[in-house]
Amino acid sequence: MESTSEEFDPVRKLRPNLYWYLTFRCNLACAHCWVESSPRVDASEDLTAAEAMRVVQQIVELGVRTCNMTGGEVLIRQDTPDILESLAGNGVGVALETNGLLISDRFLEVAGRLQRRRSLELCISLDGGTPETHDLLRGSGTFRRTVGNLRRLAAAGVRFNLQCVLNRSNIETIPALYRLAAELSPSLTCLAFALLNPLGRGEGLVRDLGIGFADLDHILELVRDHRLGFAGETAVKAPPAAIPPRFLALAFQQRGVSTLVSCQFPLLGVLPNGDITICALSRRDPDLHYGNVRTTTLRRVWEEAQMDDLRDRYLGAAHLDGICGDCVWRPSCRGACRAWARETGGSFDAPYPLCAALAESGEFPRAYRLSAQKASLPPEAVAVWASAARGEALP
Numbered sequence: 445m446e447s448t449s450e451e452f453d454p455v456r457k458l459r460p461n462l463y464w465y466l467t468f469r470c471n472l473a474c475a476h477c478w479v480e481s482s483p484r485v486d487a488s489e490d491l492t493a494a495e496a497m498r499v500v501q502q503i504v505e506l507g508v509r510t511c512n513m514t515g516g517e518v519l520i521r522q523d524t525p526d527i528l529e530s531l532a533g534n535g536v537g538v539a540l541e542t543n544g545l546l547i548s549d550r551f552l553e554v555a556g557r558l559q560r561r562r563s564l565e566l567c568i569s570l571d572g573g574t575p576e577t578h579d580l581l582r583g584s585g586t587f588r589r590t591v592g593n594l595r596r597l598a599a600a601g602v603r604f605n606l607q608c609v610l611n612r613s614n615i616e617t618i619p620a621l622y623r624l625a626a627e628l629s630p631s632l633t634c635l636a637f638a639l640l641n642p643l644g645r646g647e648g649l650v651r652d653l654g655i656g657f658a659d660l661d662h663i664l665e666l667v668r669d670h671r672l673g674f675a676g677e678t679a680v681k682a683p684p685a686a687i688p689p690r691f692l693a694l695a696f697q698q699r700g701v702s703t704l705v706s707c708q709f710p711l712l713g714v715l716p717n718g719d720i721t722i723c724a725l726s727r728r729d730p731d732l733h734y735g736n737v738r739t740t741t742l743r744r745v746w747e748e749a750q751m752d753d754l755r756d757r758y759l760g761a762a763h764l765d766g767i768c769g770d771c772v773w774r775p776s777c778r779g780a781c782r783a784w785a786r787e788t789g790g791s792f793d794a795p796y797p798l799c800a801a802l803a804e805s806g807e808f809p810r811a812y813r814l815s816a817q818k819a820s821l822p823p824e825a826v827a828v829w830a831s832a833a834r835g836e837a838l839p
Contacts, residue, residue, distance in 0.1 A: 460746055461711035462503060463512045463723050466496070466524065468716050470517040472543055475581045476571075476609060478643035479724050481516040489717040493523040495738065497530060499714060502742045504534045510565075512539045512707070516716070519546035525554040532563035541607075544568035545586065547593040555602045566604040567636070568594065573620025577613050591624070598631035605634040607681075610663060611653035618666040625674040634677040636704070637663065639686075639798070643725070643784070657688070657807040664691040671701065679704050683780040684773040685799050685812050705780045709758045712742060712751075720745050725783040754792070758782060766795030767803040772812050 465479070467490050473482035491499065503511055511531055518524050519542050531538055538558070558564035570590055572578040578587035597604055606628075608614070608621060618637075625635045642650040655663075664680070664687070671678050680687070680695065681704045687695045695703050713723040718737040726732040734745040757763060761778040764771075766789075768779040779785060785794040795803075802808040810816045 460506055460508055460742075460751065461510075461512070461707060461709075462506070462508045462742070463514060463707070463711060463713045464499070464503075465713065465715050465724055466490075466513060466515055466518045466521055466527070468516040469520055470515060470543070471520055471545060472517070472582055472586065474543075474583075474645070476611070476640055476644075476646040476649050478641060478646055479516065480644045485516070487716065491716065491718050491737070493526070495718065496523060496527055499718070499737050499742075500527065500530045500534065500536075502737060503531065503536055506712075506742045506746060508536055510537045510539055512541075514541040517543055517546065519548070519551060525550055528554055528558060528564065532558050532561060537563045537565070539565040539567065541567045541569075543582070543586075544570070544590045544593045547596060552596065552600045552602060555597075556600055559603055566597075566602065567607055568597075568604050569609070570594075570606050570621070570624075571609050571611075572614035573608075573617035573622075573624060574614075577617050580613055581609070581611075594628055594632075598628050601631065603631050603633050605636055606632060607636040607638055609638050609640055610655060610659075611640040611649070612655065612659065613653055615655075615659060615663055615666070618663065619670045622670040622674050625676065629675050632676055634679055635674065636679040636681055637667075638681040641784075641798075657686070657802060657805075660686055661688045661691070664688065664694060667701065668694050676700070677702065681705075683777050683796060683799060685767075685771055685777070685808065686802070689809055689811050705777045707781070709755070709778075709782045712746065714742070723783050725781075725787050729787075757792075763793045764795070765789070765791070765793050767799050767808060767813075768795040770814050771799070772814055772817065774814075 467487055468479055468481050469483065469485045469487040470481035471483060518540060528538055528540070555564055555566060568590070570578060571581045575587035578590070579585065594604070606625065621635060625632050639655050640646055640650050640653060642654070660682070667678055667680070678701045683705050684695070684703050687703060694701055711723060713721050714737060715721065715724065715727055719727065720734040720737060720740070720742065721727055721729070721732050734749055758778055761774050764774060764779045768774060771777070780796040782792050785796050786792050788797045789795065799808065
């Protein structure tokens with residue numbers, strides 16, 4: 445997305461990352477929601493429309509290139525299209541996440557106009573390729589309504605991505621998702637697969653439906669066998685260490701397939717009530733509460749909290765603990781989501797929980813351990829993994 449925002453830092457030329465949680469209220473109460481949104485969430489302290497517009501100006505002042513806008517359900521706020529237009533008018537692109545059920549005619553018009561200016565990316569959740577699997581998590585009838593709105597978006601020429609949170613109940617519907625993706629192409633540009641995480645309401649659900657290493661192997665088999673009918677991209681939202689070694693070529697050499705490791709860190713999160721933190725994961729951590737947009741500014745927080753230093757430490761990835769410190773992917777992955785690592789491990793250097801769980805269960809591939817490579821792998825194998833870790837093509 446294009447942006448004309450000025451970068452405020454003359455030395456580092458730093459463009460901070462920002463997540464704006466417009467509201468935690470939602471028209472759904474999904475079984476796996478990590479921020480525990482629902483129609484019953486108290487939104488009385490949420491920023492008013494006028495206060496939200498002042499946050500737009502703070503985002504512009506901070507020099508943000510792209511504002512990640514999420515919730516809750518962002519489209520439950522009537523002023524969301526106004527906020528989108530104000531951000532775009534000030535040169536800030538928006539990556540917006542929605543469940544796709546509240547697509548109004550006005551939103552369609554605004555989204556089309558902003559996409560013609562390359563100022564909006566849209567991601568919609570669809571948790572499975574059948575009504576049964578999607579509705580299991582999101583409620584009866586939601587699959588039919590969501591797919592109906594996907595077709596409206598496609599008919600209007602609005603581009604969007606789909607994200608499916610994979611769990612044991614919907615893995616086998618991946619072929620059906622690819623068939624739907626092919627139907628919605630070229631408006632559908634990317635089909636992304638995320639993993640069910642033990643956060644929020646998903647904490648209990650993951651015990652019954654959580655993904656294991658063997659499941660990941662089967663998931664990638666299905667991606668390999670069915671993706672070619674879809675002209676768009678496929679993204680697997682998992683750290684590279686979660687990719688079984690036999691699928692390295694698929695994940696790193698096959699055109700149209702990629703892995704993603706969470707958001708770039710550090711970032712700032714603006715909560716619905718204006719509180720400033722790292723992201724919604726850290727919203728209850730007093731040590732990561734930096735004030736409120738009603739009484740301070742995002743730029744002041746970024747400067748006073750010394751986020752530059754935290755970013756340097758993150759980019760260097762030299763201080764990661766546990767399995768992340770012993771992983772060949774450390775230079776490129778950097779420990780994946782640092783906010784989740786701190787939430788579970790008490791430190792920004794703690795190991796990523798998924799990879800730590802794989803290590804504890806003995807499923808973490810020995811070939812991905814730096815210590816194992818140095819101890820026993822032949823030099824040519826070490827060279828292969830080192831090239832992959834640097835993001836280079838595999839020989």
